[in-house]
Amino acid sequence: MAKGGRSEVGDRGQNKEATKLIRWAREQGWHVIYTGAMHLRFTKPGYAPITASGTPRSGSYKGTKSKMAHAKPIEESTQQNA
Numbered sequence: 001m002a003k004g005g006r007s008e009v010g011d012r013g014q015n016k017e018a019t020k021l022i023r024w025a026r027e028q029g030w031h032v033i034y035t036g037a038m039h040l041r042f043t044k045p046g047y048a049p050i051t052a053s054g055t056p057r058s059g060s061y062k063g064t065k066s067k068m069a070h071a072k073p074i075e076e077s078t079q080q081n082a
Contacts, residue, residue, distance in 0.1 A: 015055075017061045018040070018054070018061065020061075021052070021061045021064060021065055022040070024065060025042050025065075025068060028044075028068060028069075029044055030042045030043065030044045030068060031043045031044065034054070035051070038053065038054040038055055039051050039052065039053055039054055040052045040053075040054055042064070042068060044071075046073045046074055046075070047071050047072075047073060047074060048071070048074060050064060050067050050068055050071070052064040
């Protein structure tokens with residue numbers, strides 16, 4: 001179990017789209033944590049966490065995947081804003 005009562009998510013027991021998203025995220029180096037509040041939190045060292053609903057509306061996982069695919073390291077994104 002991760003800190004704060006959160007647990008690492010397996011890729012079973014989720015809906016089909018969530019399972020595909022979780023597998024893809026892991027292949028890209030993201031860690032997936034179930035927050036316990038019906039949300040999934042995707043984390044990757046050096047990147048801001050991305051949170052998605054555990055019960056998505058149509059197309060919401062597509063947006064989450066896009067955010068992860070286009071995420072920039074924290075150092076890089078703060079330098080661009082300076």
